[in-house]
Amino acid sequence: MLNALWLIPALPFLGAFVLILFGSRLSWKVAAMIGAGSVGLSALITVLVGIDFLSTGQTSFQYLAWRWFQVGDLDTSFSFYLDKLSLVFIFVITFVGFLIHIYSIEFMEEDPGFSRFFAYLNLFVCSMLILVLAENLLLLYLGWEGVGLCSYLLIGFWYTEEKNGYAARKAFIITRVGDTALAIGLFILFTTFHTLSIQDILSQAPQSWTVGTSMAVMVAFLLLGGAVGKSAQLPLQTWLPDAMAGPSPVSALIHAATMVTAGVYLITRMHVIYELAPLAQLWVGIIGSVTLLLAGFSALTQFDLKRVLAYSTISQIGYMFLAMGLGAWSSAIFHFMIHAFFKALLFLAAGAIIMALHHEHDMFRMGGLKKKLPVIYWTFLIGAASLAALPFVTAGFYSKDQILWLAWAGEKANVGFFLAALVGAFVTAIYTFRMVFITFFGEEKTHVSHVPGWRINTPLIILAILSVIGGFIELPHTLGHFALFTDYLSPLLPSVSLREGVEQSEWTIQIVAGLLSLGGVYIAYYVFVQNIPLSEEIKSSAYGVHQYWFYGWGFDSLYNTLLVRPFVYFSRLNKNDFIDKFYTMLVSIAEFFNSVFAKTQSGLLRWYLMGIVVGAILIITISLFIQS
Amino acid sequence: MNKLPIESGLILAGILFILGLISVMVRRNIIFMLISVEIMLNASGLAFIVAGSRWAQADGQVMFIFILTMAAAEVSVGLALILQIYHQLKTLDSDAADKMNG
Amino acid sequence: MGFYIASAIAILATIMVITRYNMIHALLYLVVSFLAVAVIFYMLGAPFMAALEVIVYAGAIVVLIIFVIMMLNLKEESVDQERKWFSKNIWVGPGILSAVLLGELVYIIVTADPVMLDNTLVDAKAVGLSLYGPYIIGVELSGLLLMAGIVGAYHLGRQRRKVMHRFLEMTKE
Numbered sequence: 001m002l003n004a005l006w007l008i009p010a011l012p013f014l015g016a017f018v019l020i021l022f023g024s025r026l027s028w029k030v031a032a033m034i035g036a037g038s039v040g041l042s043a044l045i046t047v048l049v050g051i052d053f054l055s056t057g058q059t060s061f062q063y064l065a066w067r068w069f070q071v072g073d074l075d076t077s078f079s080f081y082l083d084k085l086s087l088v089f090i091f092v093i094t095f096v097g098f099l100i101h102i103y104s105i106e107f108m109e110e111d112p113g114f115s116r117f118f119a120y121l122n123l124f125v126c127s128m129l130i131l132v133l134a135e136n137l138l139l140l141y142l143g144w145e146g147v148g149l150c151s152y153l154l155i156g157f158w159y160t161e162e163k164n165g166y167a168a169r170k171a172f173i174i175t176r177v178g179d180t181a182l183a184i185g186l187f188i189l190f191t192t193f194h195t196l197s198i199q200d201i202l203s204q205a206p207q208s209w210t211v212g213t214s215m216a217v218m219v220a221f222l223l224l225g226g227a228v229g230k231s232a233q234l235p236l237q238t239w240l241p242d243a244m245a246g247p248s249p250v251s252a253l254i255h256a257a258t259m260v261t262a263g264v265y266l267i268t269r270m271h272v273i274y275e276l277a278p279l280a281q282l283w284v285g286i287i288g289s290v291t292l293l294l295a296g297f298s299a300l301t302q303f304d305l306k307r308v309l310a311y312s313t314i315s316q317i318g319y320m321f322l323a324m325g326l327g328a329w330s331s332a333i334f335h336f337m338i339h340a341f342f343k344a345l346l347f348l349a350a351g352a353i354i355m356a357l358h359h360e361h362d363m364f365r366m367g368g369l370k371k372k373l374p375v376i377y378w379t380f381l382i383g384a385a386s387l388a389a390l391p392f393v394t395a396g397f398y399s400k401d402q403i404l405w406l407a408w409a410g411e412k413a414n415v416g417f418f419l420a421a422l423v424g425a426f427v428t429a430i431y432t433f434r435m436v437f438i439t440f441f442g443e444e445k446t447h448v449s450h451v452p453g454w455r456i457n458t459p460l461i462i463l464a465i466l467s468v469i470g471g472f473i474e475l476p477h478t479l480g481h482f483a484l485f486t487d488y489l490s491p492l493l494p495s496v497s498l499r500e501g502v503e504q505s506e507w508t509i510q511i512v513a514g515l516l517s518l519g520g521v522y523i524a525y526y527v528f529v530q531n532i533p534l535s536e537e538i539k540s541s542a543y544g545v546h547q548y549w550f551y552g553w554g555f556d557s558l559y560n561t562l563l564v565r566p567f568v569y570f571s572r573l574n575k576n577d578f579i580d581k582f583y584t585m586l587v588s589i590a591e592f593f594n595s596v597f598a599k600t601q602s603g604l605l606r607w608y609l610m611g612i613v614v615g616a617i618l619i620i621t622i623s624l625f626i627q628s
Numbered sequence: 629m630n631k632l633p634i635e636s637g638l639i640l641a642g643i644l645f646i647l648g649l650i651s652v653m654v655r656r657n658i659i660f661m662l663i664s665v666e667i668m669l670n671a672s673g674l675a676f677i678v679a680g681s682r683w684a685q686a687d688g689q690v691m692f693i694f695i696l697t698m699a700a701a702e703v704s705v706g707l708a709l710i711l712q713i714y715h716q717l718k719t720l721d722s723d724a725a726d727k728m729n730g
Numbered sequence: 731m732g733f734y735i736a737s738a739i740a741i742l743a744t745i746m747v748i749t750r751y752n753m754i755h756a757l758l759y760l761v762v763s764f765l766a767v768a769v770i771f772y773m774l775g776a777p778f779m780a781a782l783e784v785i786v787y788a789g790a791i792v793v794l795i796i797f798v799i800m801m802l803n804l805k806e807e808s809v810d811q812e813r814k815w816f817s818k819n820i821w822v823g824p825g826i827l828s829a830v831l832l833g834e835l836v837y838i839i840v841t842a843d844p845v846m847l848d849n850t851l852v853d854a855k856a857v858g859l860s861l862y863g864p865y866i867i868g869v870e871l872s873g874l875l876l877m878a879g880i881v882g883a884y885h886l887g888r889q890r891r892k893v894m895h896r897f898l899e900m901t902k903e
Contacts, residue, residue, distance in 0.1 A: 603726030631846040650824050654820055663756060666791060667744060
C-alpha cells in the first residue's frame with residue numbers, strides 16, 4: 001500500500017485537470033463529485049498508507065515517481081518522502097481538506113463558477129501535498145509556488161469585484177518577496193552541498209558547518225524569509241487580513257489550516273540548519289512573539305468577523321514560530337494540528353453565518369443568533385474555547401500550554417518570550433470571546449435568511465469533536481504525562497531539554513495560564529454583554545490607539561509610502577520607456593528616411609523625366625572620367 | 629559633292645535631340661510632350677543615317693527604318709492613351725495624373 | 731554648304747516648335763523641321779530614307795496627331811492654359827541640365843578622330859537587300875511591334891459608355 005503514495009497528490013491533480021478542461025460542460029452534481037471525491041479518495045489512501053507505514057515501523061519511505069532530468073549535480077525528480085512529520089501534515093491536509101470540500105458543495109451552490117472553484121481547490125490540495133511530501137527542495141519549491149498561485153486564484157475568485165483582485169495581487173506580491181529569499185537560500189544550499197535532496201543536506205550540514213557559521217546563519221535567515229512570507233509573520237503579514245476577500249472555504253483551507261503553515265513545515269523540516277544557527281533560531285522566536293502580540297491587539301479592534309479570525313491566525317502562527325524558536329519542534333507541530341482543526345472550524349462557521357445573514361460581515365450588525373443557528377452556535381463556541389485555550393476540556397489548552405511551559409522552562413527560554421506568550425494568551429481569550437458574544441448574544445439586528453443544510457453542519461460537528469479530543473493525545477507531566485505525539489515524532493525531531501530546577505513550577509504555570517484564559521472570557525463577557533456602554537467609552541477614550549491597532553499597526557501605510565509610492569513614481573517617469581527608445585529609434589530613423597525618399601515618387605511625369613536626364617548626365621560623366 | 633566633316637552631322641543630331649529633351653521637360657501638355665518625343669526620335673534617326681553614310685553601308689538606313697516603325701506604333705498607342713486620359717481626367721495636364729505617388 | 735543651310739532651318743523650326751502656345755502651329759513647324767531633315771538625308775546619300783521621312787513621319791504621324799487634336803475639340807482655353815503654364819523661370823532647370831548634356835555630347839564627338847563623309851549613294855536596293863538579308867529578324871520584330879500597336883490602339887481607344895440604371899439617372903437630377 002505504501003507504493004500508492006504518489007496517488008495522494010496525483011488524485012487531486014487529476015480532479016483539477018478534468019475540472020479545468022471540462023468543468024463548464026459538467027453538471028453541478030458531477031463537478032461536486034469529482035472535486036470532493038478526489039480529495040476524499042486521497043484522504044482514504046492517506047489513512048491506508050499511514051496504517052501501513054506505522055505498522056511496519058520504518059522511519060521513512062521514499063518513492064521516486066518520475067525523474068525529469070539530471071544535469072551535473074542537479075537531479076530534478078518527483079520523488080516523495082514519507083516520514084512521521086509529513087504523515088501528520090498529509091493527514092491534516094487531506095482530512096480537513098475533504099471536510100472543507102463537502103462544505104463548499106453547499107456554500108458555493110449557486111455560484112456560476114462552481115466547477116472553477118473546485119478545480120482551483122483541488123489544484124491547491126495537490127500543490128500543498130507535493131510541498132509536504134517533497135524529497136528534494138526543488139519539488140518543495142514547486143509546491144510552494146503552486147500554493148501561492150492557487151491562493152492568488154482563489155482570493156480573487158470573484159474577480160469581477162475590483163477589490164478582490166487587489167487583495168489577490170497583494171497576497172501574491174508579498175509572498176513573492178518571501179519566495180525570492182527562499183530561492184536564494186536554495187541556491188546557496190545547492191552550491192554548498194551540491195545536492196537539493198533534503199535528507200542529504202540535513203545529514204551533511206552538521207559535518208560541513210559548525211554551530212554558528214555565518215553560512216548556516218545566512219541560509220537559515222533566507223529560509224526564514226521565505227517562511228515569513230508564506231506564513232504571514234512580521235514583516236510580511238499585511239496580506240492575510242485582506243485575503244479575507246475570498247470565499248470562506250478558501251479562508252478556512254488556505255489561510256488557516258494549510259498554506260500559512262507551509263512556513264512552519266519548512267523550518268521544522270530544515271531544523272538541523274536552525275540548530276546550527278542559533279542566532280537565526282532566536283530570531284524565529286522573536287518574530288513569532290512580536291507577531292503574536294501585534295496581531296492579537298489588532299484583532300481586538302476589528303469589526304469584520306473574518307478579519308478577527310485572520311489576525312487570530314497570524315497570532316497563532318506566531319505561537320508556532322515561538323515554539324520553533326525555543327527548539328520545541330514537536331510542540332509547534334502539535335499546535336499546528338490542533339490549530340488547523342479549530343481555525344478551520346471557526347472559518348467555516350463564520351462563512352455559514354455570513355451566508356445565513358445574506359453576506360453581512362459586520363459583527364456589530366449580527367446578534368441573537370444563539371437560538372436561530374444552534375448548530376453553528378455550539379460548534380463555534382467549541383472552536384472559540386479551543387482558541388482561547390480554556391483549561392482541561394479543549395485541545396487548544398494542551399497545545400498552547402505546552403508552548404507556554406517551554407517558554408518558561410525550556411533551555412532556550414527567556415523572559416521576553418514567556419511574557420509575550422502570556423500576554424498573548426490573555427488577549428486571545430478576550431478577542432475570541434468578544435467575537436462570540438457580539439455575534440451570538442444580544443438582540444438580533446439582521447434576520448436569518450437561510451438556514452444551512454447537512455453538508456455545512458456535518459463538517460462543523462466533526463471539526464468541533466476534533467477540537468476537543470485532539471488534545472488528549474498529549475497530556476503534560478502534571479496530568480499523567482501521556483506524550484503520544486512527542487514520542488511519535490521524537491526520533492525525528494529532537495525534544496527540548498529543560499532548564500535546571502523548574503519541574504516544580506509546572507503546576508504554577510498551568511494555573512496562571514488557565515486563570516488568564518478564564519479571566520479573558522470574563523472580561524469579554526463584562527464589557528460586551530453586561531456593560532456595553534463601557535466598550536464604547538473605552539473605544540472613544542483610546543481612539544488613537546484603537547485606530548492604530550485597527551489598521552494593523554500602520555504597516556500598510558508604511559509599505560505604501562516606502563515601497564509602493566516610489567515604485568509607481570519611477571514607473572510613471574519611465575512611461576515612455578527610455579531604454580526601449582534605442583530600438584524604437586532605429587525604427588524611427590528608417591521611417592524618417594522612408595518618408596524622405598517617398599517624396600521622390602511624386603507621380604509627376606516631368607519629375608521622372610528630370611530624373612532620367614540627371615541619370616544620363618551622371619553616367620556619361622562617369623564613363624568619360626573612367627575613359628580618360 | 630563636298631566633303632562634310634562627320635562632327636557637323638552628329639552635332640546637329642545632338643542639338644536637335646537636346647532641343648526635344650528641353651521641350652519634354654518643360655511642357656505640361658501631354659500632346660506637346662508627345663511631339664517633343666517625336667523630335668528626339670527624329671534626331672536619333674538622323675544620327676544613325678550619318679553613321680551609315682560614314683561607312684557607306686545600308687545598316688544605318690535599316691536602323692532608321694526600324695526607328696520609324698517604332699515611332700509610328702508608339703504614336704498611335706500613345707494617342708489612344710491620351711484620348712483615354714482626356715476622357716477620364718477632363719484635362720490634358722500631365723500633372724493631373726499623379727495618383728501613383730508617395 | 732547646303733547642309734549648313736538645311737541644318738539651320740531644322741534647328742530654327744525645332745525651336746519654334748518648342749516655344750509655341752498653339753498646338754497646330756507647333757505641328758506645322760514640326761513638319762518644316764522634318765522636311766529639312768529629309769533634305770539632309772538626301773544630301774547624305776540616303777534618298778529612300780528622305781522619302782520615307784516625308785511620307786511616314788511628316789505625312790502620317792503628324793497628321794495623326796492633328797486628327798487627335800481636332801477630335802479632342804479643344805477651344806481657345808487650351809492656348810490660355812499654355813500661356814499660363816509657360817513662364818520664364820520654368821526654363822532654368824531643364825535648360826541647365828540640357829546644356830550640361832549638350833556639352834558632354836559635343837565633347838565626346840569632338841574628341842573622336844575626325845572623319846570626312848563623301849556622300850556615296852546607298853540606294854533603296856541596297857537597303858532592301860540588307861533588310862531581307864542579315865536584318866530579317868528585325869523585320870519580323872517590327873511586324874510584331876506594329877501588330878501590337880494596332881491592337882493596343884484599337885483597344886485603348888475604345889470608349890465604353892457608362893450605363894446607369896434609369897432610377898439612378900432620375901435621382902441624379
